[in-house]
Amino acid sequence: MKHSRFIRVLKQSVPTTFRLFLGIVFLIYGLVKLYPGQFGVPGPDAVTTNGEGFVMAWTFFGYSRIYEIMIGLGEIISALLIMIPRTATLGAICYFPIVINVTMVNYVFEIGVQDLSTVMTIMCMILLWLDRDRLLLLLEKREKEETSL
Amino acid sequence: MTSFMILLLVVIFALSTGYYWIRDLQRNPKQDSRSPSDLKH
Numbered sequence: 313m314k315h316s317r318f319i320r321v322l323k324q325s326v327p328t329t330f331r332l333f334l335g336i337v338f339l340i341y342g343l344v345k346l347y348p349g350q351f352g353v354p355g356p357d358a359v360t361t362n363g364e365g366f367v368m369a370w371t372f373f374g375y376s377r378i379y380e381i382m383i384g385l386g387e388i389i390s391a392l393l394i395m396i397p398r399t400a401t402l403g404a405i406c407y408f409p410i411v412i413n414v415t416m417v418n419y420v421f422e423i424g425v426q427d428l429s430t431v432m433t434i435m436c437m438i439l440l441w442l443d444r445d446r447l448l449l450l451l452e453k454r455e456k457e458e459t460s461l
Numbered sequence: 462m463t464s465f466m467i468l469l470l471v472v473i474f475a476l477s478t479g480y481y482w483i484r485d486l487q488r489n490p491k492q493d494s495r496s497p498s499d500l501k502h
Contacts, residue, residue, distance in 0.1 A: 321485055325478040332473045337466070428466055 327442055330435040334407060335395035337432065338387040345384030349377070365421035386410055394439075401446050404439045411436050 315323075344350050351374030354367050373380060390410055394403030415429040440447065 317482070317485055317489070321478060321481045324481045325474065328477040328481070329470070329474040332477070333470050336469065336473075428463070 327439060330439055331394050331397075331400055331403075334411075334432055334435055334439075335391040335403075337428075338391035338394075338407070338410075342384045342387030342391060345380050345387065349374070349380060350384075351380055362424065363422050366423055369417060369421040369423065400439070401443045404436055404443060405447075408433075408436050408440060 341350070351370050353371050353374060354362065358367050358370075373383070386406075387410060390403055390406035392403070393399040394407050396403070411429065411433050415426070415433045417423060418426045418429045
């Protein structure tokens with residue numbers, strides 16, 4: 313039985329929406345990390361407005377400019393990979409640990425954008441789930457190689 | 462989530478759904494369309 317046009321279109325447009333949304337958000341955050349920079353030592357009033365955890369995290373991440381640039385580059389590369397259809401699976405694999413780390417930092421340091429990062433993590437998990445057949449093929453191939461050795 | 466992110470999500474969804482809808486219409490032009498003979502039953 314053939315699916316209706318609506319279901320058929322949604323099956324394509326929802327993953328595409330997730331990919332482009334995740335890509336654009338990470339592209340914005342990654343570019344901001346490169347220039348002018350997202351982290352740094354906050355001002356003295358930041359403790360009262362943003363909390364102690366925020367100040368500690370931002371001071372830690374902003375201590376090294378090279379570290380900040382590396383985080384930004386990781387976000388930009390995974391964003392580009394996830395937006396290009398041919399490299400979307402690889403992009404989702406690269407994207408997942410980064411977005412999990414961002415979500416954990418947001419929660420444990422109480423940064424304040426937990427909802428956005430949680431939604432992004434769920435979207436990335438759904439994309440990985442939709443690509444599960446390809447990902448399982450990687451494991452299957454490795455098992456075959458191991459048995460042949 | 463900020464309103465900008467929600468707006469971005471809605472815009473991307475609308476554009477991608479529109480794109481795939483038009484592409485599906487071009488590939489399957491007769492799908493979902495009923496002929497008068499179907500309605501007689």
